[in-house]
Amino acid sequence: MTQLEEQILDLLHEDCRIPLEKIAVMTGTTLSEVAEAIEGMEKRRIILRYSPTINWDRTDRERVEAMIEVRVMPQRDKGFDAVASRIYRFDEVKSVYLMSGAYDLLVLVEAPTLKNLAYFVSQKLSTLEMVTGTATSFVLKRYKEDGVIFEETEKDARLVVSP
């Protein structure tokens, strides 16, 4: 990672719609250097997607989220990776993490309704032969995600003009 790449990541992470010209000015480089660095990071799969953070609770979209703690049987030669890939390919699955501690995989699942989600857990996830147990917890409210606080709007408490 170069210093420029790190700076670009910071800027894109904050605002993925920031114009490249602006990045070039702010990092003291040229447009082509910035474009090249970004392309390089896309190729190396450092940058995977340009996605806004959305507060879905403020939209009309119905949606249920759950965190599922999954205990699995690791497979010889493949460890947990093979099991994980069987799980993460489902469209309902938003995130999968291998965890230390009392269970193995943490699976974040999203579905339009409770019924859909229950169906997924009972019919798709639990029935995988390497899954030995699940514990499902529903998300009731999201406060903060990826560094963004959802409900608070930042107020500038400073005086308008000060020495």
Added chain:
Amino acid sequence: MNYTDFLNPQVTQVPPSGIRRFFDLASTMKDTISLGVGEPDFVTPYTIRDAAVNAILDGGTQYTANRGLLELRREIALYLSSRFGTEYNPDTEILVTIGASEAIDATMRVLICPGDEVLIPDPSYVSYSPSVRFAYGVPVPVVTREENGFRLMPEDVEKAITPRTKLILLPYPNNPTGGIMEKEDLLKIADIVRRHDLMVISDEIYAELTYGGKTHVSFASLPGMWERTMTINGFSKAFAMTGWRVGYVCGPAEIISEINKIHQYGILCASRMSQEAAVAALKEGREKNYADVRHMRDSYDRRRRLLVEGFRNMGLSCFEPLGAFYVFPSIRVSGLDSEMFCQRLLMEQHIATVPGTAFGVSGEGFIRCSYATALEKLSKALQGMERFLWSLPEHAEEH
């Protein structure tokens, strides 16, 4: 009742801050984008706030030693030694004050006798010259210029020296210009200080905020200058702690103990809660290798480039500031003076800036713009300012 005979002319003759008028004007307006703020746009890091709350809950509500919590003075000594290579004994050579402002005021009162002259780079922060006058000294402005990067030039200092000169005030990195003094610049000043037997008050409150690969050089770290320097610093800028009001002054024990007299009789001690927060700021900083400070500096640096580029693109001459968080563009092409420029920019485009003249007569022709402002607001301000420039007759003729 006529109070004139009761008032001290030494005080009444000092005009109120030129910033006040703009503050009053800007406060009456809605939806103002302000580039006029002289403080970080970051809130104090959460861990520091948390530590202060815990200190209060744990019952830390008493006075502290006059000089400040020993733990804080020890942390300050460690910090200055590791960051700027200056060594101070926490027992005798460091005094914790209510912001750097108290440190400036008290230090001047200890060093200045009536009629003593103090050289002050112009333009500079608004409080120096009044502080000198309140101490019955004579402020002597030394002009700094855009073409020199607003550095204090040795030949200008030499010219300003008289038999009454006692002190040089060194406010670098500088508010409002963003100018810095590099080591070779400071060495020349040190030579003058030595030859004319002067002392220096070095206000290094923006020491952590330097850019373009430059690092701050503390005047006291130069050969032979420790014993001639009162170093002033604080937590406001580096740790985004303006409202906590914690600063400090460091220097020879004989002088610090005199400053401590003014401090103990006038103030007693800085607020304990704020001192506890300051301890947390330095401890946390040391453990995380000042990651928060670095993060803030990087963020300022990006916005600094954006603003300089923006001003230059609209045809304003703009020296590249390498410190603090201000850009000081020249607005002479507008045909307006600084006051009028800022006033009209505020009324017509709702953008608040500060006229350079608020910081001294040599600020005429310049405005101070703070880039401690959210990125999207900076972009909007640049657009507004460009619209304003185009609306001026001077500009219309040119194009």
